[in-house]
Amino acid sequence: MSNAIKQIITHIVEVPLTHTWEISLYSATTRQHAIVEVILESGIRGYGESSPSPAFMGETAETVKLVNDRYLAPPLIGLPVDEIACAHAKMNQAIYGNSAAKSAIDIALHDAWGQSLNQPLYKLIGGTAREAVPLTYVVGIKSNRDAYEEAMKRIHEGFGVVKIKVGRDPKRDIELVNLIRKAIADSGKPAKLRLDANQGYDVPTAIRVIREIEETGEVECVEQPVRKWNMLGVKEIRDKVKTPIMIDEAVFGPEDAMTAIKLGIADVINLKVCKVGGIYQSKKIAAMAEAAGMTCTVGSNLELGIGIAASAHFVTATPVVTYPSDFICGAYLHEHDLLKTPIQQFVAEGHMRVTAKPGLGIDVRTDLLNQQ
Structure with a gap:
């Protein structure tokens, strides 16, 4: 056929x-x-x-x-x-x-x-760049105490990076950074801390917050500190702080990535497979980032297991994705998935491995598709 x-x-x-x-x-x-x-x-x-x-x-x-x-x-x-x-x-x-x-x-x-x-998808798009994909766990905006407890739990499960959502209240954000640093220290594990403002700051506020955080320690990077259209603002922040800057919402496709690279606005691209046009466009952006001397991570829009599996295959096959990825985020937030085998079963010690089954290697519960 x-x-x-x-x-x-x-x-x-x-x-x-x-x-x-x-x-x-x-x-x-x-x-x-x-x-x-x-x-x-x-x-x-x-x-x-x-x-x-x-x-x-x-x-x-x-x-x-x-x-x-x-x-x-x-x-x-x-x-x-x-x-x-x-x-x-x-x-x-x-x-x-x-x-x-x-x-x-x-x-x-x-x-x-x-x-x-x-053939498994990763074999068709680059092969095995890594046997297991290192993961980042994301903590949404919540009380500082709840954020501390959630971070501590996931650090003990083996996640090597904790990303905390910030961008609404600079004072709260700085306090939370210090608290999560304490969680990492209390855990006795070598985890790192990443911040994601989701465009929540203006340029002066971002510079002030990052500099104040830098006075008391390091963070792995700060993601999308200002509005996505303000690429020159992101560049100004990068020029005035020591911490690496990551962009996410500023890149919706290869053309955005090229503009960001030409302007030199960031160190890392959060390349979301389910945002930028899929696997085909993601491979383009990854190649551009690699040629520019940048690196990538692969993030989440709260996808379920299908999108998570696609991202995992992409990272498995793409060497330039060296920052631990948080595409797994949606697996911990939904009451149920659409897969017969929960995607968490492929996660151990903060890493995910894809299967060698053909395509994405997943079995979809079609009964749940037909209910809605």
Whole structure:
């Protein structure tokens, strides 16, 4: 049977969170996920995911479904599944932007492609750059005491980096940094601390907060301190502090990455596979970062197991992703997943290993897709 694309279906699945998730941009108690199912003429089914929050992405699961059904899916029907570059050219011609929608389709295409060749995805996109992926655990905005206890628990589980969400209250942020430093010291483990402001500061505040934090110790890096459009502001911060600066919301695709590299605004790119256009576009950005002497990490938009598996395969196969990654975040926040085997079962001592099964190597609970 042919491996041409026969049908592309986008499902919307809403899953409650175990507790309120709060960052400087928004707070939420539930999350909608756009799950893409690519069906080949051969009967193979590949799955992809994006989980955009409107405040962060400017997209939602509903807009992903609309864009996929009306604009992105129709021109891909009949295309061989391994024509990934052609698929992206057709999607970009059909509609501008909408990188979350394109990410979900891209991941599903890669999953189906791997299954069609009976090969795990990481083998098709670079091979084994690392046997196990080092992970970062993310603590959302909450009381300092709760943040301390959560950080301590995850450090003892083996996570080598704890990322704390900041950006709303500089005084609270500085106090929290000192408290999490205490958690790391109390644990007796060599964990590192990362800060993520999610665009919450202005330039003077970011410089002041980072400098004050630097007076009492080190942090691994500070992520996206100011608004995503303020690239020159990020550069000013980088020029005036010692701590490495990471960008996330400033990069929604290769063109953004090129601008950031030309301006020299950051040391690290948080490359979110489910945000920037999927595996195909992520490999482009990673190559650009490597050529520029930068490094990468791979983050989370609270994806479930499908998106997490895609990110894990990407990191496994991509040498430049040297900072521990937090793409696992959503696995610890949702009341349930869509996979038959919980993704946490692939995590041990703060590292995740992908399977050698074909494609993403996952088994999706299709009964949960058909309920909504």
